[in-house]
Amino acid sequence: MSLDVFLLILRLLLIVLLYLFLMQVVIAITRDLRKAAPAGEAGAGSAAPVLGHLVVVDSGPSQIAPGTRFELLPQTSIGRGPTNTIQIPENFISGEHARIWFKNGSWYVQDAGSTNGTYLNRQPARDALQARIGDIIQVGFIYFKLAQ
Amino acid sequence: MKNILQRYRWKELGLFIIPFMILLLGMMQLPLARYYVSQINTNQQSIPFSTSILPGISSLIPIIGLIVALALVNLLFSIFYPKADQILLPLVGLMSGIGVLMATRLQAVPQVRDPILGTRQLVWVIIGLFICIVTLFGLRNMGWLRRYKYTWAALGILLVGLTLFNALRVKNFNSPTHDQLNFGPLNLQPSELLKIFIVIFFAAYLNENIDAIAESNFLLGPFRLPLFGQVGPFRLPPLRQLGPLALMLALSLVLFLGIRELGLALLIYGIFLAMLYLGSGKLSYIFVSLLAFFALGFIGYKLFGYVQARFAAVSIDVVNWQNWGPATVTFAQGQAYQIVQGLIALSSGGILGTGLGLGHAGQFVPVIQSDMIFTQIGEELGLAGLFAILSLYLLIIYRGYRIAIEASDGFNQLLAAGLTSIFAIQALVIIAGNMKFIPLTGLPLPFLSYGGSSIIANYIIVGILLRISHINAMEREGLA
Numbered sequence: 001m002s003l004d005v006f007l008l009i010l011r012l013l014l015i016v017l018l019y020l021f022l023m024q025v026v027i028a029i030t031r032d033l034r035k036a037a038p039a040g041e042a043g044a045g046s047a048a049p050v051l052g053h054l055v056v057v058d059s060g061p062s063q064i065a066p067g068t069r070f071e072l073l074p075q076t077s078i079g080r081g082p083t084n085t086i087q088i089p090e091n092f093i094s095g096e097h098a099r100i101w102f103k104n105g106s107w108y109v110q111d112a113g114s115t116n117g118t119y120l121n122r123q124p125a126r127d128a129l130q131a132r133i134g135d136i137i138q139v140g141f142i143y144f145k146l147a148q
Numbered sequence: 149m150k151n152i153l154q155r156y157r158w159k160e161l162g163l164f165i166i167p168f169m170i171l172l173l174g175m176m177q178l179p180l181a182r183y184y185v186s187q188i189n190t191n192q193q194s195i196p197f198s199t200s201i202l203p204g205i206s207s208l209i210p211i212i213g214l215i216v217a218l219a220l221v222n223l224l225f226s227i228f229y230p231k232a233d234q235i236l237l238p239l240v241g242l243m244s245g246i247g248v249l250m251a252t253r254l255q256a257v258p259q260v261r262d263p264i265l266g267t268r269q270l271v272w273v274i275i276g277l278f279i280c281i282v283t284l285f286g287l288r289n290m291g292w293l294r295r296y297k298y299t300w301a302a303l304g305i306l307l308v309g310l311t312l313f314n315a316l317r318v319k320n321f322n323s324p325t326h327d328q329l330n331f332g333p334l335n336l337q338p339s340e341l342l343k344i345f346i347v348i349f350f351a352a353y354l355n356e357n358i359d360a361i362a363e364s365n366f367l368l369g370p371f372r373l374p375l376f377g378q379v380g381p382f383r384l385p386p387l388r389q390l391g392p393l394a395l396m397l398a399l400s401l402v403l404f405l406g407i408r409e410l411g412l413a414l415l416i417y418g419i420f421l422a423m424l425y426l427g428s429g430k431l432s433y434i435f436v437s438l439l440a441f442f443a444l445g446f447i448g449y450k451l452f453g454y455v456q457a458r459f460a461a462v463s464i465d466v467v468n469w470q471n472w473g474p475a476t477v478t479f480a481q482g483q484a485y486q487i488v489q490g491l492i493a494l495s496s497g498g499i500l501g502t503g504l505g506l507g508h509a510g511q512f513v514p515v516i517q518s519d520m521i522f523t524q525i526g527e528e529l530g531l532a533g534l535f536a537i538l539s540l541y542l543l544i545i546y547r548g549y550r551i552a553i554e555a556s557d558g559f560n561q562l563l564a565a566g567l568t569s570i571f572a573i574q575a576l577v578i579i580a581g582n583m584k585f586i587p588l589t590g591l592p593l594p595f596l597s598y599g600g601s602s603i604i605a606n607y608i609i610v611g612i613l614l615r616i617s618h619i620n621a622m623e624r625e626g627l628a
Contacts, residue, residue: 095358
């Protein structure tokens with residue numbers, strides 16, 4: 001066998017290996033996506049447990065009637081945008097306004113970078129704050145009470 | 149112990165196997181190719197192959213070093229960050245490995261004038277991997293990046309200022325190093341760090357002001373009619389939301405006019421547009437910004453000879469070289485020499501390439517190790533190799549945007565998307581430049597080009613992306 005042939009084999013082998021690697025990565029990615037998809041569907045399809053409620057105490061300048069109850073999931077986002085769990089179509093509510101979640105037996109509130117702010121018992125919730133049942137959560141100019 | 153085995157990043161290790169084989173194969177091929185070339189120059193038509201001419205294990209040592217480093221990173225991440233993305237690192241590792249192979253191959257070319265180019269590149273990649281780990285460990289709190297956003301912006305502006313000062317001092321805009329800063333033996337390319345600072349600043353800024361920016365109509369500028377249902381009688385979008393727009397334009401303009409960094413100006417403006425669109429989802433911004441970009445480009449074209457020369461190189465018709473007039477010939481041997489030689493190298497590669505170590509691009513294409521590395525790969529690995537390289541970039545970019553999509557926090561989302569856009573735009577601008585689609589610019593090709601600053605900056609980006617994917621995974625686990 002001459003060296004030419006050997007080098008040709010090496011060259012082809014290199015390219016074949018490159019494409020084999022690409023195939024391996026694509027397979028790994030597809031498997032990832034398949035794994036993620038059922039989990040996502042399960043999360044959206046089977047109704048997530050309602051762990052608590054937000055009751056409107058003072059609706060400020062908005063049209064929402066005081067006493068309205070919003071359901072709280074393990075992860076709830078509040079905002080004007082269509083991706084939020086609780087959508088409030090008011091101008092003073094930001095697209096993504098606040099997040100409320102339940103972890104290790106207690107509630108947490110955090111502002112999601114809103115313009116008009118989120119407050120827990122009049123304290124600004126820029127970082128995550130722990131909330132108790134009965135606390136007052138202010139989202140923009142709407143006052144909510146955290147309830148069971 | 150069992151715990152580590154359970155959460156070991158097996159998928160990443162599995163994905164590393166073929167890249168390791170590719171790198172070893174390439175490294176073995178290089179001395180063989182050198183032997184082949186030396187024999188064919190002196191000897192007969194056919195050279196017999198025997199196992200005695202196979203290179204010894206000692207010639208594989210550099211690549212083995214890289215493989216060990218990558219395996220160590222894999223082990224380290226398995227212990228501390230088992231949930232971070234497992235696909236990104238093999239892709240990036242293979243790319244850097246090919247970069248090391250190319251640098252090692254080019255160090256044998258006398259025209260490159262650096263007999264230890266491969267070793268240098270290898271050392272930079274290993275430093276880069278180390279910095280990637282440091283980034284991952286150091287970024288315990290992403291809020292830190294967000295909170296000091298004006299510090300990052302100021303650092304970026306300082307870098308531009310230093311480079312501008314240096315460029316004015318050197319006064320030789322044709323020297324390829326006028327955009328570097330020299331600290332002792334180190335040649336720093338500040339533009340590489342600048343792009344990261346800019347993305348961090350943008351991500352933090354857009355995340356905070358996205359509502360105001362997305363609501364206001366760019367075409368009306370700061371004037372806005374009072375709308376019903378609003379809190380005050382009327383609200384003017386604060387002037388400061390237009391601040392970064394103007395700042396970015398000014399920065400690109402300084403780079404474009406002052407330092408004559410066409411590529412960097414393109415890159416920064418591209419990142420800016422991508423992030424603005426990702427954040428606001430408004431096409432009107434993109435439209436207006438593109439108009440401003442073309443207007444500026446046109447002014448630049450009219451004012452500066454160097455821009456005109458670069459555009460003239462795009463219009464050169466290499467395929468019909470037989471019909472060239474004397475003026476074109478002079479141009480092709482002068483200002484357009486680099487791009488013409490690069491295209492010749494690409495075409496001589498054909499579909500399967502000449503084989504690693506058997507091309508001639510290194511002898512003819514100036515600055516092949518950084519600006520024109522794509523033509524080197526095109527000649528030696530062929531069109532098939534180039535498609536593989538482009539697919540690798542696509543997969544890296546896909547992975548980056550995937551990490552961005554999975555992030556729950558707006559800042560992390562914008563940051564991951566912006567950092568990934570750097571790879572996308574930079575690869576696009578330099579590859580299109582090498583292939584004469586757009587004017588050639590002096591940007592390094594991510595991971596493949598020779599250059600310490602570029603490698604370190606890219607590994608910082610990889611570190612931040614891995615950190616964000618780690619945060620995503622932790623949040624997912626917290627939910628489950």
